[in-house]
Amino acid sequence: MTVGVLVVDDNPIVRSALRGILDTDDGFDVLAEAANGREALHAARRLRPTVTLLDHRMPIADGLSVLNAIAQHTAVLVLTSDDDPVLIAGMLHQGARGYLVHGEFDPPELLRAVREVAGGRGWLSPGAASVAASMVRDQASRQHARVRARTGFGLTDREEDVLNLLCEGLTNASIAHRLRLTEKTVKNHLNHVFAKLQVRTRTEAVVRWTS
Incomplete structure (x- = not known):
């Protein structure tokens, strides 16, 4: 099965290079190119490519601002020169399945990354993988802290x-x-809950319990 690809980058030389790499393998078909986020979203909606190679720094609309919307129509593999951990975390949070940094991969790795993402898996450069691992650890830590906080209220089941x-x-x-x-009985339970959470209203109870 041929993998349809949308190539998004504001630099025409980069787009040409990526197309050239993909054209070396009959398993890929470059459906279109886009030079900014707005064009990318329009093309993704219209063509429904299997994978979109998405740059970040582009005019009109950057990659991060349109990633979530594009990811509703296609799997997204971010391909950019930016290795900022904050950006990487943002891209992964918005739905990117892969993240590669220019200069840190060769053509065979790019082709393999596209195949993996097309198959529903992920592909991360070493720096992006480190950020993803940190995100998982942070999320687990926050969840653990939330559970400990709730346990500390002393509520019954x-x-x-x-x-x-x-x-x-x-x-x-x-x-x-x-x-x-x-x-x-419900009212009695709520009175006990309010006392343990040290709140006076239903709204305060919800905020305290869910924060």
Whole structure:
């Protein structure tokens, strides 16, 4: 099966070089080129390429600003000269499946990266892989801290059930119906929850529990 590719870069020389590499393999078909983010999004919507090679620094609209929208139509492999960890994290967060830095890969690696991304997998340059690993560690740390914070409130399992339904916007009557409790029991549970969370209103309870 041929992999349709959209090449996006504001530099025509870079676009030509990327097309030249892809044209060496019959498994790839360059469907179109784009010189900025706006053109890239239009082409992605129209052509639905399997993979889009997306630069970041471009006029009119840069890669990061359109990546999430483009990723709704195609798998995105970022191909840029920028190795800023903040940018890498932003690109991965917005849905990029791969990230390669110019000068850190050769033609065979590019072809392999495109194949991997086309197959639903990922491909990261060493620097991007390090950033991705840090993102995973940070996320795990935040989740662990959130769990510890919730555990520290000392809520019972039933109080957590009631509070979680409160966070969904349910009224006391609806919570009672869902959990097969009386409204008086729900109100008692909420009074205990408010005391443990040290809040006075339903809104404050939701904010404290979900923050």
